[in-house]
Each structure stands twice: as structure tokens, then as C-alpha cells.
Amino acid sequence: MNLLLAADEPMMLQNLNRYFSKEGYCVLTAGDGEQALELFYEHQIDIAVLDWRMPKISGVEVCKEIKKVSRTKVLLLTAKGEPEDERYALKAGADEYVRKPFDPKVLIARACKLTSGSSQLHAGDLMVDMEAQKIFRNGEDLQATSKEFQLMKYLIQNKGQIVTRKMLQDQVWGFDYMGDDRTVDTHIRRLREKIGESRIKTYRGLGYCLEDHPDE
Template sequence: MKRNILLVEDDTLMREFITDYFKKEQWEVHEAENGRQALEIFEQTIVDLVVLDIMMPEMDGWSVCRRIRQKSDVPIIIITARAEDDDQIMGFELGADEYVTKPFSPKVLVARANALLKRMEGTLGREGDILSFGDLTVNKRAHAVTVGGELVNLSPKEYDLLIFMMKHYGTVLPRDYILNAVWGFDYFGDLRTVDTHIKKLRAKLGSEERLIRTVIRSGYKFELEP
């Protein structure tokens, strides 16, 4: 699956330079040039990582980090021209996961981003090898899916789709976002591919098809009914 990054940097040349490196590593980059724009994009886009400059117009990086942490645990890398210990401590207290001081190599930044996500995914994997919602249980280590104790035979793409939706529990997922994330940006199919696989997945989940909810004119949501 292609990873999505929100890159928040007011320096146009620096932002473009960093973007090029992330794109070379097959990241999808969403760019913001100030804090307010960053929060608008964050509200409208599902991202796997935020790279956040501190000194910006309209709203500084500290404020953006604080606002994001009020509603999300997404990994955050702070970049700044200041190297003081107090700044680093403040960043970590606000919930940042990494701290990078300018000047830095964009290649190293991408490597640190990849390492951070691998580390966090590894932690989540160890803590959540068994996922259960209602009568649906997924053993991620064994790639085994059961409903009411009965094994469900999913195709690899159906399994990827299920895991992706479970990972984004409670979030409305637009069809185009599902298509890009699960099938890849170079896939030439259309949105009916998503609908077809959702239909097949629901049929195989039997009584637990209720977990995959259709959100009219928006997409799909994986969620237990209230």
C-alpha cells in the first residue's frame, strides 16, 4: 500500500525538494505552506505521517502539533532550524515522535520516516496480532479470518481490503482513497473495483457484513453499529 504524508513547510524550494525525495520512495505527498492549510488538509485527508516545520506564518508548528494530537495518534516528525534542548523537549511533550534539525539531508529524512513507520507498525503488530470485532476475528500473523469460529476464505486483495478498513476503524473512507491505497496509484481500474470487492467481502463475512457500512455519497466505514 502506498503511504501518505502531510508535508508542512513554508519555504517553497525546501518543500519541493523534500517532496521529490519522498515521491522517489513511492510516497503520496500532500503539501501545506502554513499551519492553517495543514489542518484543513489533515481534516480532509487520511495520512500515515506528518512532517511539520515549526516556524511558519498564520499558525506555528507547535499549535498544529497540539491540534493534531487532540484527535489523532498519527506519527509526527518536527523539523526546525532551532537545536535548543528546550525546543526538543517541548516537541516531545506535545506528542512529536521525531525531531530533525535544519540543515538536514532529505534522503536521511525519508529514511527516518520509513524507519519510524516500520517501528510503529512493528509495535502495533506485536500488540494487535489478533483483532476482534463482534464475531469477526483476524489473526494477522497467520493471515486467518474467522466469523463465529468458522474460517473465512478471502482472496489476497479481499484480505488487504479488510485489514485496511480495520486499520482505519470509524473513519469514512472515500472509494478513490481505498482504490489508491489498496490497489496502488498505478492501477488502471475504476471505482467499481472497490464496490465489487466490498460486495464480495460482505458476502463472505456473513452476519458480520454489518461491520462494513456504506456512507451515502461518501464511501465506506468499518465500524460496529452503535
């Protein structure tokens, strides 16, 4: 799932990038409104998190442009706290409005709520229950381990896209993990045994992909 993150504060941009990446989003970052719109038109964006005050083009103007041509969800960040500011943001098309300073975990939760629509993610006969942290196939609980669930969660959120071993390591074991690729390969093999061998395709030299239409 692609998330556009735009802000002119480098430290905030870096920190939020790490938070959102940890949640399984493919994050595209922009330092101003003009760059944000360029990325929006170059990529399929599922949600845009925009700082209101940005150089060149403000976040609220970027929001207006996005909403003119798409149904992409937009969350605006702002230091503005007056009720009329919030009304103006919502009138511009924003789906959510978060005031600074904010707790990153609250921001993540609100963004996830906009994009999920449901606590369940589906891929064919597979269902990932985000709240219960379980994987089901044709309604049967596959008794997945915590690591298998985290792998499946990331793969299904990026269904149809190749994800590298490094990306999986960062998402499941953390950015400071010092192990090697074989750990990822071992867990992928065990996950395949539960969900079906052909569901996760290996792309040599690149990584893995949860296929939309596996050959089974």
C-alpha cells in the same frame, strides 16, 4: 483513521501524503502551522506528523497546542540533531521525534506504531491480524485472499466512514491501476460472503462503509 500532515516543503508533503494514504490513513495536509491548527480543530485527528520549521507557527508550537487540549499522538520531523533539541521536542509533548533525512518506510513504521497500540484491529466479532495478514470471525480463520485482506484492513481502519471505490482501488490495487469499479465490487461481494452480508454497507453513488453495528 485521520492523520494531519504539516510541512512547508510541497514535494515532501506530496510524497508523504501518498505513503500514508497507501497505509490506509485519511490524510489532511497543511503547508504551515496556522493551517495545521485550523485542520486540527475542524477534524478529529488521530495522529499529527509535523515539520518543526514551518511558517507562521512552528511544528513544536503546534504540538504544544494540540497536547493542551487532546491526547492526539504527535510525531515531529526536524533537521535539528542535537540532544537538547530532542529533549525540547519531547518536553513539548511530542510522542516521537524523527530526524531528516529519513527513510519514508521508517517514518511510516513509527507513525503506525504510535496509532496501532496493537497488531490486531477489531470490529465486533471480526478481528484483523495485521502481522499474520489474516481475518478472523469469532476466532475462526476466514481464509481471506491477499486482496480481501487489504480491503478489510482499509475498511476497518476507516470503520464507520464511507470510502469510495477509487480510494479502495488506490489502496489495494495501486494508484496506477487501470481497471474499473466492477473489480472492487466483485471483491467486496466475496468479502461479504466471508464476514457477513450486512457488515459492509453500500452507499449508492458514494462507496462502502464497514458498519460499527451491522443489522444481523
